[in-house]
Structure formats: structure tokens, C-alpha cells
Amino acid sequence: MQDIPTFEEIRTAILRDTVSLNPDADITPDSDNYIRASSLASCATGQYAHQAWILRQFFPDTADSEYLERHCNLRGIRRKNATLAAGKAIVIGNAGATVPAEAQIKCGNVFYTVRTAVVIGAKGTATVEIIATEPGTESNQYEAIAGQFMAAAAGVAADVQIESATGGTDTETDSALLARLLELLRRPPAGGNKYDYKAWALSVDGVTSAYVYPLHRGLGTVDIVITSDNNVPSDDIVSKVQDYIDSVRPVTAKNSFVIKPDVTKVNIVVKVRLSGASLEQATANIRQALKEHFSALKPGDSVIVSQLEAVVSDVSSVIDRKLTQPASNLIAEKNKKIEWFMLGSIDVSIL
Template sequence: MSFERPSLQELITRVQSDAESRLGKKAMRWTLVPVLSRVIAGVSHSLHGLIAFTIRQIFSSTAEGAYLERRASEYGIYRKQAASAVGSVTFSGDGHVPAGTQLQSGDDMIYLTTTDIDEDKVAKIRAAKPGAAGNADAGMELTLVSPIAGIMSTAVAGELTGGADAEDDESLRERLLQRQKNPPKAGTKADYVAWALSVAGVTRAWCYPQELGQGHVTVRFMTDGMTENGIPNETMVKRVTEYIESMMPVTCILHVEAPIPKPLDVTIDLLPDDIAVKAKIESAIESVVMSESKPGGPILRTSLDRAISGVNEVLSYRIISPIDDVGTTTGEIYVPGTVSWV
């Protein structure tokens, strides 16, 4: 029988009833029994709370925070720490910019040069504070925090990528449960998936043994929420490659690739013709595509039906296209496309 924490009122009633049974009579309101019953019940309620909390920390499926980290560490799994965005910046002028120079963006993010300026006036940079907030598209203007003789105060950054937030409890728990269900076996499919998921920013991963021949292992992964449509960039591919190479058997030939995005366009005849309802349907379809897509795998027509019919405001609908299940070729993965209405 599972443990159920009694409410404070239940404990007060229990303690007072126990006291009255020993007194052999009902306690009057002006006696000490009701007062002491509330005091004792308050202490007991706190202890019951501690018991309930402790029970949650015993199991991987309910542990949280530092307790979840401790359980995961017993299997050699650790919370993925935040990673800093990296890229390059181009300066103007004839001065020298040393490594360690600080630059600031319009939203007050600080970046540091990690190399001296080269002959092309370019230097490598990284975000001073780890996290996804440091990522940015190419063309962002950065301003020198301290002036440098001969260098214009404004510089232009290239694409800044690779920034990732620290792993949350649910992601860590999912990796821990996967490890418990799939113990390491010196290089199985599950091992390669687990190694890829251990890299900060990686949200989904797949392994394809011998796809390119005997002894070859292909790993594909996604970085949902960090890059456009979750398709990994070169920085992330390099990070995952380096990590897996440090863990994998030396006899294998590793190929880490970003899946090729294939937009899934959907055309729907909908009733009612309402903007808010359409927005909910688009969000539902996007969720289905993100949860069910995998490299070389299909998106089922029934999944699209389930997504649309799950929107309560829909009175009637008809999917014009696709007319059936849709598939992908090797390496391709479906990403959310355009939803059209007729």
C-alpha cells in the first residue's frame, strides 16, 4: 500500500481522539487537550511531509534536484552544464585587439575574444555567460567595452552558435531511466544514443549501425529549441563527434551527421474559419512532427488527424494533403512546414 500523507486536520483529530480515549471522556474546549493535540499534530505533519519527500527521492522517476543528480551519478550520468555560444567577430581599423577583449551586444550580453585579431581583422569570440541566450544570427553589432586605439568601437559578429542552457530535471531523468533500462554493452545502439544525449544541447539522437558498411556507425541528432527546426550546426556536430570518439570502441568508424530537414506542408479544409483555432491546429501539428519525426522515418496520416481532432473548437475538417502517410529517405527528417487553408 502506498504512503499517503494525512492532512493537518486529520492528524489533529487522531491525536485528540487518542488523548480522549485514554482520559475516558471527551475533552472540553477550555482544557489543555485540544491545545496539545494541535501542537503535536503540527510536529507530526512536518515529519509526515519529510517522509513523503524522502520517498519521492528514493525512485529515479520522482527524484528531483540534487537527489536526482546523486542517483544519476551512481550510473556515471551527470547533469549537462550550460555551454557558451562561440563564433567570430570582424573589426575595423588598424589597431591590435588581444584575446580577452570584452564586447557588448545591444541586449547587454558580454562576449570575450578568445584569440588575437588576425590579418583579416577577425577574432574568435565566446559568450562570457553560458546559455542559449548567447546564440545569435550573423550580423549582430557588438561594441567594445573599453576603447582600443586604432579600432572602431563597433564590430560585426558572425553567427554565434553552441550556447545551451543547463539540463533540467526531466531531461536528466529521461537519460537516467534510459541508462537503467539499457545497461552499457561496450558499443550497442543504445550506447551511441546515450553518448550523444550526454552533450549539452542535444535533445534527440539515433544510431544506425553499418549504414555505410561493415564497421561503420552513423549517429544523427537534433538540437530542438537551440537551432532552426532543431537541425544541428557544425559546432554541435563537432562537439558530439569529439565526445562520442572519447567513449566509443576504437574499432568502429564513426560518422556524426545532422539530419537533412524536409518540411511537412499540410493543407486543411476547416470549420470554423477562425484565426485562433487555426493557430492551435498549427501548434498541434508542429508538436506531432517534432515528437514523431526521425531520420528516414514517416509521419502517419493518423497522427495528423489526432492532432487536429484534439483541438476542442474544431467542428469539422478535412486534410487535403498529404493524402496518406508520408516518408523520408535515408538521413532526411520531417520538420514543421507550412499549414495552408482552403
């Protein structure tokens, strides 16, 4: 594409044409010709900019958000909405006391509501299903955390332990929306091959990645593993994906099954020799490096010890290391389940 002339280049061209038509014309900065040329150059610059903007909207990879959505709409793709995190919490209280539906739980700046009423059992505890009041990733809780009822019912303690809350996602970004459109353009619908199943799963709110395993349980079967916000999805999202795929998959397909990956935490124990950094600082850097490594692992990927050693060695303050756990490579189970290795605890000590 030809370079767009600058304001100064346009004005110089106008002044040059003016002198070409009238060699005696005054084109000094204080002249009328100079002022008129500046005005025309300003208008022309705006027109060039507008034409360049229009050209960018022709192509989805350079289009603004509004026009990217129009490109997607022409092909039946819509921007995915933010979703609510859902999970479980443990409450305590008197046996027989009722935890009412819609009771609100506060956890930091996030609020959850109880989905269905539950009666506390004889042991004085009960597990309740909860759902966030606002959509987004902020409401996800992947580890047990304390919360409190905003107004505890009679016989129910105010303190609550939220076991987990997953499936909260933000509104789909432009880059993610564009990636789905480009995938459709590169791999158009093909009557139900594995790429179609992936596209169907990714079109459902709350799904951020999908992995398809054709013939996983025999002829005519397809298993689809989905994740949400780079973690395990909620049961609600799994159910929605299952219902949608069942409605669009070929009738000749024997069975398709949407599943969560089975998470296995990998604990790291490593001894290091350091230079120019404290153990506390080095531990923080090693933890961040390992988080980045594990975040790139997909369900079904194995953990390779030599790669973990390389990750630790690449930390700037580490001059030597000895990894004692895991002691050998961890091969992900893919038959009875789809195993997903995630980072567990990290123990760093001096070598």
C-alpha cells in the same frame, strides 16, 4: 502505501485514547487535554511529512533535484551544463581592414564575440566565427539577423549580419536527467551496442537528442546524428561528441562518425475555407499547429501530406482545406546524408 493521517485525524485519535484511559477527562476545545492533543498532533504531522519526504528520496523518479543528482552520480551520470551558441557573421568594411578577435557584437539582448581575427577581403566583406558570451538557448539564432559591433575597428562598418548561431542550451532539467538515468537502468551498458552510443552522445553538454545508425557505411561503422535545442548543433558540440565517443567506444569498432542532420525546409501552401475567424487569426493558428507537428519530426522522418492536411483540418476555424505544397510525400534521405525536414514558409489563403 498507507495514507498519512491528517492533523485532525491524529488529534481525534489522541483525544479518543485520553477518554479511553479516563472517561471523565474533559476534551472540549477549551480544555487542557484538547490543547495538549493539538500540540502532539502537530508534532506527529511534521514527523509523518518528514518520513514521506525521506521515502520520496529513495526513488529517483520522485527525488528532489539534489537527491536525483546523487542517484545519477552513483551511476556515473552528471547533469549537463548550459552551452554557448556559436556560428558565423558577415562583416563589411574596407579591404585589408582587420576585424580583431574578441570584438563584441550586440544582437538584441544577446552578445557575441569574434573568435579569431579576420582580414576583410577585396570585395569588402568577410565571414567571422562568433560565440555567445553567455550560455543558454536565448543566444541561438536560426535565421539571418542584424547585429552591431559595440566598438567597430578602423575601416570596419558597425553593422553586422549574423548568419546563424547554434548549439546554445540551458542547464539540463530534472526531467531530462531522470530520463537518462532511467534509460541506463533499463538498458545497462552492453559492450557498444547502439543504445550505448546514444547514451554516450547524450552525456555531452549541448546534446539534447541523438539517433544511432549502425552499419550505415558498412560493417563496423556507426553514425550518430545529434541535435541541440531541437535544431542543428554547433561544430564545437559535434567535435566534443566525436572526441568523447572515440575515447569510450570499443576498440574493435571500425569507425564511428558524429554528424549533423541535413536540414531541408518544407514550405507550406494551403487554401482554407473558414468559419468564425479572420484569415489572419486562422493563419496564426495554422502556423502554430504546423510548428508543433514539425517539432515532433526526427532526423530521417518523412513528411506525409495526409498528416499535414489533418493538422490544418484540426484547426477549429477551418471547415475545408486544399494543400497545394508539398504536392506529395517527402521521403527523407538516409543514405548519403540524414535529412531532417523542418518547417519553412507558410502561405495561407482563402479557398
